Amino acid sequence: MTRVPAASSLQPVPGKPRPRVLSIAGSDPSGGAGIQADLKSIAANGGYGLAVITALTAQNTRGVTGVHVPPVEFLTRQLEAISADVTVDAVKIGMLGNAEVIGAVADWLGAHRPAVVVLDPVMVASSGDRLLDADAEAALGRLMALADVVTPNVPELAALLGEAVAADWESALEQGKRLAAEHGVSVLVKGGHLDGDISWDALVDLSGASASDVTVFEAPRVDTVNTHGTGCSLSSALATLLGAGLVPTEAVGAAKAWLLEAIATSSELAVGAGHGPVNHFHHGVLPSARDVAGYAADLWTTAAGDLERIYELPFIAALGDGSLEEADFAYYLAQDALYLNTYSRVLAAASSLAPTEAEQAFWAKGARECLDVEAELHRSWLVGREVSMVQGPETKQYVDHLLARAGEGDYAVLVAAILPCYWLYAEVGAVLFREFEQAGAPDSHQYAMWLRSYSDPAFAEATRQAIAYTAEAARRSTPAQWTAMQEAFAHSSRFEVDFFDAPSRRVPRGRA
Structure with a gap:
């Protein structure tokens, strides 16, 4: 791997x-x-x-x-x-x-x-x-x-x-x-x-x-x-x-x-006996004026650690080489369908809070695609299969977190919470698809469609734009907002790890 x-x-x-x-x-x-x-x-x-x-x-x-x-x-x-x-x-x-x-x-x-x-x-x-x-x-x-x-x-x-x-x-x-x-x-x-x-x-x-x-x-x-x-x-x-x-x-x-x-x-500081000076460097050098790449790099530090944990999961290894049990993949897709139903509403909330027309249109488009493009991928696997459509605990924790951030009404914090679903999926999809191609895997690889969908250049470009909008929101944020953004991003990033690991930990195993 x-x-x-x-x-x-x-x-x-x-x-x-x-x-x-x-x-x-x-x-x-x-x-x-x-x-x-x-x-x-x-x-x-x-x-x-x-x-x-x-x-x-x-x-x-x-x-x-x-x-x-x-x-x-x-x-x-x-x-x-x-x-x-x-x-x-x-x-x-x-x-x-x-x-x-x-x-x-x-x-x-x-x-x-x-x-x-x-x-x-x-x-x-x-x-x-x-x-x-x-x-x-x-x-x-x-x-x-x-x-x-x-x-x-x-x-x-x-x-x-x-x-x-x-x-x-x-x-x-x-x-x-x-x-x-x-x-x-x-x-x-x-x-x-x-x-x-x-x-x-x-x-x-x-x-x-x-x-x-x-x-x-x-x-x-x-x-x-x-x-x-x-x-x-x-x-x-x-x-x-x-x-x-x-x-x-x-x-x-x-x-x-x-x-x-x-x-x-x-x-x-204890300077002078009269009107003393203020403490200019109480927080060190603030990141307020950094460019968007600087903020993205800070978020990537968190994402990279969680991405490494994702690559170590049995579910990902088996998904990549095609040996994953179909029941596990069906469970994963069922949970993903439930997740995306809420995620589309959260993206719509980001659109309503966005400060520019371009950002409003971007998040609104993402909300529509959750219900259209992704739903088609799920239907192709879930129709005809007996799989529970009840939220698992990992899914519930994740969507509850996103809904709570949406309810707070802070655009910057909300998009930080949204971002890991774009970023980690895009990174995982790109790596798995690259290994899929390098191995010369045939189209008979039963998960080829999923690997291709998340390695799609359009999805990668959407991810870049999501990162840029989030980093721009960070550049405009107050120090307190930036701290809240980092916390929201870190929580979502950890939930991504749990989400990928959920099929391997579900009980009972072996049943769709």
């Missing part, structure tokens, strides 16, 4: 590289904010960070004691050096210092507009120190017109509008809507400065015209003084995730979930 390959031949072609994210911001020698925090956030969320420094600060966790703005000509040389050599996928803009610097950055953006621009209008540090002079604050309007998302905190939101600081979440959200409408830019309203047990954020799209244009995110507020650089960290994480291809609501949700843990575990 051929052993399981080191890598699946069905994995999708690798996608684009990690997003290259440029931070244009000031430095923080204490490492908790500014360029230093941006680079940590970019790396933690799976991107490659570049940095152009707009200002040098003398600061620590207790406050800012000095700011030095280098000549603007040198800033321009830094920007041009980057754009002459590197394709920038996303830009995060932080502390700018003065109106002249803002003008230089705006000129560069006008000439070299990256796909994503996130503007964090840094005006006030966590310590309360002002980081932008009055002329620069007035000049920010030009820069906002070039941004995709602006991420002000509550005091900065008020300053941008020339209004009083909002005292509650509802007022802050209304200010965010007005800012979005005034400048034609999406605004991430951050409620971290407000009181209450819940920390609210809201993404207001560029129209800000109705409730449907607002997506609200909530999380428990963490009781800590370690808030140094939270705005820098969130905006650079958001730029990275947007640069990786996540849609804005997904990117904000993932960035907020990551920052929540970074704040919650910040006491582990």
Whole structure:
């Protein structure tokens, strides 16, 4: 029997590289904010960070004691050096210092507009120190017109509008809507400065015209003084995730979930006596921005181990060489027919949850084929044979698992649970058919039809597409979703082993 390959031949072609994210911001020698925090956030969320420094600060966790703005000509040389050599996928803009610097950055953006621009209008540090002079604050309007998302905190939101600081979440959200409408830019309203047990954020799209244009995110507020650089960290994480291809609501949700843990575990760092930094690498480097092949490879690690166990099963060995008892094969096909009846409903559920028309059509087609093509294969064997059509325990456990994932309504987790039925069947079918051909097995091999059906190129291509859609869902997922996807996939993969082994363990043996 051929052993399981080191890598699946069905994995999708690798996608684009990690997003290259440029931070244009000031430095923080204490490492908790500014360029230093941006680079940590970019790396933690799976991107490659570049940095152009707009200002040098003398600061620590207790406050800012000095700011030095280098000549603007040198800033321009830094920007041009980057754009002459590197394709920038996303830009995060932080502390700018003065109106002249803002003008230089705006000129560069006008000439070299990256796909994503996130503007964090840094005006006030966590310590309360002002980081932008009055002329620069007035000049920010030009820069906002070039941004995709602006991420002000509550005091900065008020300053941008020339209004009083909002005292509650509802007022802050209304200010965010007005800012979005005034400048034609999406605004991430951050409620971290407000009181209450819940920390609210809201993404207001560029129209800000109705409730449907607002997506609200909530999380428990963490009781800590370690808030140094939270705005820098969130905006650079958001730029990275947007640069990786996540849609804005997904990117904000993932960035907020990551920052929540970074704040919650910040006491582990014990840096400084004031507002300490957040723990950027609480989960190591997150896989958020990896390409689809990276996620597929992680899933394959689980699938490969279970596939090796499948190849060691007596049922598979006997199926491959044609010596399998007909009663065992009939039992297997009967259970497969029962399984596919439920599997078709689960695929239909995936179609209803899918985020794109292409994915909807793909899973719907799979649901139809479960009832059409596969049913014909089963009828050709089951008609005229006395075989029980009662679910065996292995079948019931498997379909109960799939139905539970479908009932949860999480598309990413559901397709991860669905995938092993495609992937492991395709791999097993391909290997068994290859050995069937190499052995010169005649058409009299009583299981030739099954071997040919699962080695069909169309089924292999459908499997590749299923892997790609699942991996793409993983790339868009939050860290918690990705963990749930891996668990759902692992359960289904183990159920596949049990399903193939069930005919050999059924009692009594030898009866159809």
